[in-house]
Amino acid sequence: MSDDTTRWSTFDRLRRHRRIRLAAGLTAGTVLVTGGLFWLSGGWDAWQHDRALDSACGGxxxxxxxxxxxxxxxxxxxxxxxxxxxxxxxxxxxxxxxxxxxxxxxxxxxxxxxxxxxxxxxxxxxxxxxxxxxxxxxxxxxxxxxxxxxxxxxxxxxxxxxxxxxxxxxxxxxxxxxxxxxxxxxxxxxxxxxxxxxxxxxxxxxVTEGEPVRQVGVSVNAWDYKPFASVSGSCAGIVDGRTAARWGVRTAVETAPGPKAVEGCTLGGMRGAPLYTFSASYGEALEWLERERLEDLAHEPPGDAPDGHYALWADCPGREAGAAYTVAPQGNRQSEASDLALDHPGLRAALRSFAERSAKAHGCHIKAG
The missing domain is CATH 3.40.1000 (Protein Transport Mog1p; Chain A)
Structure with missing residues (x-):
């Protein structure tokens, strides 16, 4: 290799090293400038603030x-x-x-x-x-x-x-x-x-987690009634078509099926006028005053309740406080109910159907009685 070739090769290496050092210097300078702008613009505080959410409330x-x-x-x-x-x-x-x-x-x-x-x-x-x-x-x-x-x-x-x-x-x-x-x-x-x-x-x-909730609905209101023949949620299977017709049931207000601390269904007449409401309360969702009242109701002598208000109880797994299921006539029926106006055997049968379906979803068992 000639001396000229050696000199050019050495010069080329030095020039490349200088470019590398220069590029490194420019990069470091750019980082410093960018970091300074990020700091001055409040980005650093926002970044720290955002990261603080990851450890918020004890993580x-x-x-x-x-x-x-x-x-x-x-x-x-x-x-x-x-x-x-x-x-x-x-x-x-x-x-x-x-x-x-x-x-x-x-x-x-x-x-x-x-x-x-x-x-x-x-x-x-x-x-x-x-x-x-x-x-x-x-x-x-x-x-x-x-x-x-x-x-x-x-x-x-x-x-x-x-x-x-x-x-x-x-x-x-x-x-x-x-x-x-x-x-x-x-x-x-x-x-x-x-x-x-x-x-x-x-x-x-x-605890055992459920799956990610990709879709959740909204609350229903009294005017969100549907034809009784189309029920598919919390009102499904409570009474058959013949019984519904005899009771004057034409509509229903219900929620989609799925276990909740409080569940229910309202069967209604024309234009959603409420006739009968079924409800289920699990564990702590049942307030102690209501619990005492329903326990007294459940221990009443067998037979027809004048107001058509009936209750059932269930045992639930673990250390839950059990569950209560009720049916109650609504509107004028509750204050003016009579043996002739209410189908007492039908109400008790409908309550049991509602309670058994709800209890099954929660892993509970209806008490005898």
Whole structure:
């Protein structure tokens, strides 16, 4: 190799090394400039703030669906506790910029009205392996407000023994949200189920999760009646067509099938006028005053109840407090009921059909009597 070739080869290597060093320098400089702009623009604070959601409320908050709900708004989370409840609250940092955001997941492993108060049979079932309901009135003017509840069977973390069930509720008020949209309802449901299961596993018990809730319905109202012949949800199988005709039943208000803490069905006459309401209440959803009243009713001597109000009870697995099922005439029938106006054997048979179907979905068994 000639001396000229050697010199050019050495020069070429030096030039390449210089380009590499220069490129590295430019890259580092670009990173510094970009990082500085990111810092000055508040991006660093926003990034840190967003990452804080992943560890919010002791690491139990279901952060991803919260991000979906707040749509980029800056929020903060805090833990609140009471004697028999725990709450993770998410709220806005600047409500003037993003509007009001208030999402509260409240969990209890004991009977507490703070989590069971809003459970209604007209709520849409969560389905997908969960026992719970979603409450949103599609006719409401405020479409940024909704709630949902869930009950989880619980086993002790150190043994196979059942523990008290975990009950939880989420209440949301988000100005920018529209819970009339199925994806927004699913996101709020994911906040509830994800946070509740994480809390239960961290502090309380072993639970079995349901599947992700991709679709959840909305609450029904008294005017959401349908022809009785088309029932397929909570009213299905209660009475046959001949009995319905004899009772004057033409319509029904029902929810989609699926286990909830409170279930029910209203059979109605023309234009949805309510005639008979069937209801089922599980565990802590049955308030103690109502429980005492129904227990007294269940222990009455056999025979026809003058007001047509009947009750059945069920034993449920684990340490649940059982379940109660009732049927009651509605409207004028309840105050003016008579032996001639009411089909008492038919009412008792219809209540048993309703109770057995509901109990089966919860793994419960109707008590004899």
């Amino acid at each position: 139990t908050l279901a952060a991803d669906p919260v991000r979906e709900l707040v749509a980029g708004a800056e929020v903060e989370a805090e833990i609140r506790t009471g004697r028999d409840w725990w709450q993770c609250r998410v709220s806005e940092v600047d409500d003037e910029e993003h509007g009001r955001i208030d999402v509260r997941v409240t969990v209890s492993d004991r009977r507490s009205p703070i989590v069971s108060l809003d459970a209604e049979w007209k709520d849409a079932p969560l389905g997908h392996g969960w026992t719970g309901g979603f409450s949103f009135d599609p006719d409401a003017e405020d479409r940024g407000e909704a709630s949902a509840s869930v009950r989880l069977a619980c086993a002790d973390r150190t043994s196979a023994e059942p523990a008290a069930p975990v009950v939880a509720m989420v209440r949301a008020r988000i100005d920018r949200a529209d819970f009339g949209r199925a994806d927004v309802r699913s996101a709020l449901t994911s906040v509830l189920t994800g946070t509740t299961t994480a809390y239960a596993r961290q502090f309380s018990c072993r």
